[in-house]
Amino acid sequence: MDKPIISDIMLRQYFAAVIGPARSPFGQRSTKSVSAIGEPTQIAQNSTRDKALFVTVSRADVSGTVTVIFSQQPASGSINDFVVAFAPTSSFHFVLRPDETVSMQILAAPAPMILSVGTESY
């Protein structure tokens, strides 16, 4: 049998990328407090073997805008990773493949931040 042009995990990532943004805040949710400045904190991991994981990270506090770095595996943030101004009420989305993780570290005060993390597998 011919190998499919698009792998199953690619299809799952595609579904997650299309449907996922319209689904948050549904799925499994947790709250994380990130207080240490300059230390990476893992916020989500795809521990499935064959599914794509859609992750929504949003602020659950309403203090000021914070500059942060999001990194995917490995969990050590570097200046080459995704540096953003994380404002209250904004949110970020990630699609993770099996075994991938996403981490975040705060670059400068104000801290702590309270994050709302939602995950849904596809």
Added chain:
Amino acid sequence: MDIGLEHLTHDAFSRLYSPELALLMRRMYDATVIGRGLQRETFGVRRLFALVVGEPTEVASNTSRDRALLVYLQLPVGGPQQFFISSAQGPGGGGSDFVGSGGQNPFTFGTKQFVLRPSDALWVTQRIGPRALVRTSSEYF
């Protein structure tokens, strides 16, 4: 991510999911793609809610057994209000909710698209500010 698959056949869903789930995934996919960019906002059932500060209000729920519900939630923009948006896991206002805002913060919410599975519900809690009117438009796929 764009791998050039805007028009997927049902086979693609059937390859990954059980027949019932494949159909629901297909409907969720259709609701997401067709509803993108508010292109169905003026259609469907429209409702208006007057919020009470601190009191969670259910603004949408998918009462079907096997359909996807496309919901547009329109929050006031430019006012001093702040809102929590929460899902079916219980009436919200808690720490793990999705926060939308009026004009106080840099990001304004305006209208956002949600796609609900069967039994999902959407709640809005106004945190602060003068009493807000919230509009929804919803349509089953």
